[in-house]
Amino acid sequence: MTDYVRQSFLGHDAQNILAEVRVGLIGYSGGGSHFGQQFGHIGVGHFVVVDPKIIVATHRPRFIGSEPKDVEFGRLKVDIAERQIKRGNPDAIVEKFKTPWQEATNALLECDILFGAVDSYKERAELERFCRRNMIPLIDIGMDVRVLENNQYTISGQVIQSLPGGHCMRCCNFITDDKLKREAENYGDAGPAPQVIWANGVLASTAVGWGVSLFCPWRDVPKIFRWLSYDGDTGELKTPALVKGYLSKTPCTHHPMVEMGDPLCDIRNFDPSSRDVARSDVTHLNDSGTNASKNSSLISFIKCLLRRP
Amino acid sequence: MIRFKITDQLFSEIQGDLHRPHKFAFERVGFVGAGLALHGHHCTMLAHSYAPVADEDYLNEPCFGAMMGPNAMYKAMAWAFEQRVALLHIHAHVGGGIPGFSDIDIRESNKFVPDFFKVRPEMPHGAIVLNDARAFGRIWLSPKTPRPIVQFHIIGEHSRKWSTR
Numbered sequence: 001m002t003d004y005v006r007q008s009f010l011g012h013d014a015q016n017i018l019a020e021v022r023v024g025l026i027g028y029s030g031g032g033s034h035f036g037q038q039f040g041h042i043g044v045g046h047f048v049v050v051d052p053k054i055i056v057a058t059h060r061p062r063f064i065g066s067e068p069k070d071v072e073f074g075r076l077k078v079d080i081a082e083r084q085i086k087r088g089n090p091d092a093i094v095e096k097f098k099t100p101w102q103e104a105t106n107a108l109l110e111c112d113i114l115f116g117a118v119d120s121y122k123e124r125a126e127l128e129r130f131c132r133r134n135m136i137p138l139i140d141i142g143m144d145v146r147v148l149e150n151n152q153y154t155i156s157g158q159v160i161q162s163l164p165g166g167h168c169m170r171c172c173n174f175i176t177d178d179k180l181k182r183e184a185e186n187y188g189d190a191g192p193a194p195q196v197i198w199a200n201g202v203l204a205s206t207a208v209g210w211g212v213s214l215f216c217p218w219r220d221v222p223k224i225f226r227w228l229s230y231d232g233d234t235g236e237l238k239t240p241a242l243v244k245g246y247l248s249k250t251p252c253t254h255h256p257m258v259e260m261g262d263p264l265c266d267i268r269n270f271d272p273s274s275r276d277v278a279r280s281d282v283t284h285l286n287d288s289g290t291n292a293s294k295n296s297s298l299i300s301f302i303k304c305l306l307r308r309p
Numbered sequence: 310m311i312r313f314k315i316t317d318q319l320f321s322e323i324q325g326d327l328h329r330p331h332k333f334a335f336e337r338v339g340f341v342g343a344g345l346a347l348h349g350h351h352c353t354m355l356a357h358s359y360a361p362v363a364d365e366d367y368l369n370e371p372c373f374g375a376m377m378g379p380n381a382m383y384k385a386m387a388w389a390f391e392q393r394v395a396l397l398h399i400h401a402h403v404g405g406g407i408p409g410f411s412d413i414d415i416r417e418s419n420k421f422v423p424d425f426f427k428v429r430p431e432m433p434h435g436a437i438v439l440n441d442a443r444a445f446g447r448i449w450l451s452p453k454t455p456r457p458i459v460q461f462h463i464i465g466e467h468s469r470k471w472s473t474r
Contacts, residue, residue: 105348112468260343265346272450
């Protein structure tokens with residue numbers, strides 16, 4: 001009996017499939033940390049984790065797997081990700097990029113699916129366009145807390161699955177030019193966006209289930225655009241009426257299939273023998289591009305001191 | 310490494326079309342149009358369109374499963390010229406596992422695929438054979454020598470991938 005017997009309904013070959021799947025996690029904090037934890041435990045074998053930041057104290061209340069010492073040491077979020085993922089699956093390969101995701105595209109291009117837990121409409125729009133051009137499924141989550149007129153608050157969120165050839169975040173008006181424009185105008189004025197662990201957990205868990213179902217479907221389900229709107233006050237997740245109404249009759253026009261690929265590519269310039277930096281050589285890079293972290297620098301310094309007479 | 314990606318919707322559409330009966334041809338053939346992404350040593354073909362060879366563009370050659378007439382080739386090359394697509398000839402075999410090209414398939418594709426570079430030299434071109442579950446293919450990165458497609462990815466509600474190595 002294996003560790004995974006309780007999820008054997010996913011198929012006799014499910015664990016092999018999951019071990020071979022490459023999952024990209026864009027943003028590793030309130031939402032992303034749930035992804036890392038759950039996919040690690042499920043048995044996903046290969047991760048590309050991208051987040052440029054270190055953890056600070058205000059991340060801790062929602063950052064799954066974080067510890068007080070991580071804040072004390074100024075640990076990179078991607079390092080915490082690796083630790084957390086390997087708690088679930090010690091055999092997992094975790095490629096870490098302490099960069100904006102736009103600087104990790106070579107690794108992301110090799111992923112079978114990306115999960116977005118980013119902070120802005122602009123990032124989402126760019127990430128979705130990247131995924132559509134390169135035929136990579138994307139599942140995006142996000143939450144919001146807004147103040148009401150009576151000084152109370154409302155929690156909301158969404159999970160959206162964007163598949164090549166299917167509807168997108170623009171189709172459901174989640175991303176609009178108006179929102180992008182207002183976001184650009186407000187840049188720098190917005191304070192830290194409120195987030196809570198339980199709302200992120202609901203959204204991320206739903207996204208994880210969708211992701212697994214793409215590779216190990218356990219039943220036939222109607223092929224509709226997967227978009228769930230989260231009411232964090234009642235705990236309800238529901239499919240907006242637009243999905244079964246207008247969207248069911250109207251294909252996506254925002255990402256035409258014929259726009260797949262890079263329009264500037266030229267096969268005559270391609271050298272099939274050239275290689276990127278070998279994946280095994282990349283752990284993470286700090287801002288100067290050297291392979292070091294705060295901790296390893298500190299340890300090296302201490303070792304140097306101990307060697308002195 | 311050469312990879313080929315296609316949505317499960319388009320893959321199913323192509324399978325359905327290739328299994329339609331024809332008046333005299335034993336098999337049907339068509340062309341897949343694809344975009345291209347290059348990074349490092351990876352060449353990824355991104356299938357986005359399918360154009361079946363029209364019924365009237367087959368030649369009645371009983372010695373072959375299907376023989377395309379000159380009009381079929383003309384239309385395919387016109388498509389590649391007008392729309393910057395990588396062209397992949399596609400047909401189906403019966404059976405399971407990873408399909409393979411017959412000697413005739415290889416001989417014929419060696420003749421006509423390099424011609425696609427005359428209209429679209431900056432894109433790779435090739436040939437694919439598929440069955441109910443899997444596919445195999447060869448890609449020409451230049452008119453000279455084909456290479457095998459090493460990985461296939463079907464993207465959709467049931468995503469799957471397989472290696473042909």
